[in-house]
Amino acid sequence: MTDSEGHDGAGESGDEGVVRRERFSGGPAREFLSSLSADERIFAADLAVDRAHVVMLAEQGIVGDETAGEILRALDEIEDAGHSSLPDGEDVHEAIETAVIDRVGPEGGRMHTARSRNDEVATCIRCRLREDALDLIETVVEAREQMLEVAAAHDETVMPGYTHLQPAQPTTVGHWLCSYESALARDTARLLDTYERINQSPLGGAAFAGTPFDIDRERTADLLGFNGLVENAMDGASARDFLVETTAAVTGLATTLSGLAEDMVTFANRGHVEIADEYASTSSIMPQKKNPDTLELVRGRTGDTTAGLNGLLTTLKGLPRAYNRDLQRAGSHAWDAIDSVTASTEVAVGAVVTAEWPEEELAEAAGDGFSTATGVADRLAQAGLPFRTAHEVVARAGETADPGIDAIEDAVEAELGQSLDDVADREAIEAALDPVESVRMRDSRGGPAPETLCAHLDRARDNLDEDQSALADRRDSLAAAESTLDSEVDTYV
Structure with missing residues (x-):
């Protein structure tokens, strides 16, 4: 009895048996x-x-x-x-x-x-990843430059500031923008740091134990524009921590952008910003709707990037040293993350810098919820009251239907048994109730006062210039190496 006949006796046709065997034949x-x-x-x-x-x-x-x-x-x-x-x-x-x-x-x-695919692929990944990293850094640097321009144009545009999504203190559009530019500057620094560890050459390490040939690893590193070597051959073949570091830095950037997008969605909901049509869409059924869809997708893509980082770490967890085929799946997590976040940077910052900020509506909303209360308490403290006492006085005033100067005067008398004029300068207290004055008085470094913000903008531009120079230096170094390699190739071709 043949094998096929035996299978037929078990209720399976000969053709089906062939198909099943082909499934496991190696194709x-x-x-x-x-x-x-x-x-x-x-x-x-x-x-x-x-x-x-x-x-x-x-x-x-x-x-x-x-x-x-x-x-x-x-x-x-x-x-x-x-x-x-x-x-x-x-x-x-x-x-x-x-x-x-x-x-x-x-x-x-x-x-x-004198080489293996192990050191070859590790080198190729680093060569491409450093280019992608520089492209992303360039995108972030350009985004920061545009944000600083808009911040400078709105250094006196008063807007409400929030904590716990509740009215907290007045600030300015410029101050809010600079808060995100500062975060993007740190993201830039992390990416630049990561670049230095990407840009190390494992080429020449062979499979993982070197080679008996008299090779010059430093020469190939120079021809490819690397700053140095991954010295240990086993480390060079197996290490993918540069992928982890890159994906982590990119995920941090995505998180910054997600916060920026969330703020814009919230501001749009409250009528504090008008998002350009290019970054919005309408409802398929409700014609009055203008939805901040692109910004919502920026938030959503952050989840993809975070999942990619987790996927990469899971792939690498517990691998024995030297090359393992699992590593074939590692690079895609970094590529997907860097592509997605490069696009998110362009969209999120594009939506911000093309938006319109309704100054009158923002100024009117800036004082909502007695948001100038902290400034009043600060003025009382500057007049000599312990801040905690001033806090209690202003809190009592805030419990009234109209927490203005009269309510503050009543609170001072109720809490201290004194008139407001005996405790502080009435005009200073009354001025502190105005959102514009509340912003202007907070002139400590990092605060929203226009003059303070202008000084911050100068420092931020200097920092931006340094990052632009660092980016250009790395671009120039790679271009010089490429030119040298082309020249050397020409001597043989």
Whole structure:
């Protein structure tokens, strides 16, 4: 009895048995293993890494100049043809090598001398990620520049400030904007710090234990624009903490943007801001609606980014040292996060800087809920009352239907048995009840008083200039390395 006949006896046709066996014959496994489609993102990076490695091999006498030239010419052809023209392969690295051998013959296989796909892929990821990080940093820096311009234009535009979503103290649109620009400045600093640890080269570490060939790791690092080496070969092949750090920094930025979006949604609900039509939509059924949809999506994308960070950490948790195939799934979390948050930055800040701030409505709302109470208590304390006593006096006044100067005078008499004129300057107290004066009197560093805010804007612009210079330096360094690599390639091609 044949195997198929035996299966037939169990109630399964011969054809069904063949289909079941084909499911486990390796075809699906090959597709499951392949990352070639996803690797399109690092296609250009892989070509650069290949070129730098081949140049170094030729300089070290490991590969002949003629062979190096043939390989480098093949790489140019592969670049011109594009990722879509690559032959099938387990990943982009294998596919490029196959394409080189197809053009050059067996000698093309010398390009893989003294390296592994383990150090190769780690290097490619770092090359591409640093470019993406710089693009995101540039987006954030430009966003901060625009926010500072709008803040300067609204340094005296009084608006209500909230704690616990309750009217708290008057502030200004400029002061509110600067609070988020300051947060974005810290996000920028974290991304710049992260860049330094991304920009270390693992190339030349091979699988994880180095190579017997007389290679020059510093040379390939220089040709690729890296600032240094991941010294330990095992660490270089396995470490993905730079992905964690990048994704964490990006998630922090997403959280900043989510808060900005939430404030704008709340302000729009209260009529404190008019969001430009380009950043809003209407209801499919309710024609009077203007919905801040883009800002709501900024909030929503933050959840995606946070999930990506958790996914990355879960992928890396408990992996043994050196390379494990799990790492093939690690990079996508960082790519998805950085793409999503770059777009969120453009949208969230775009919605803010194109919005209209109704100054009259904001000024009227700035005093709601007796929001100037703290300023009155401060003036009483400056006149000599203990602040806690002043707090109790103003709290009593706040319990009345109209907490104005008369209510404060009655509260002083009830609490202290004295007239207001005996305790403080009536005109100063009355002025403190005005939201504009309440803002102007809070002139300590970091406060909303216009002159104080102008000084802050100067410092913020200086900080912005430093970050722009840091970004330009890193761009220039990579461009110089690319130019050097092109020149070295030309000597062989």
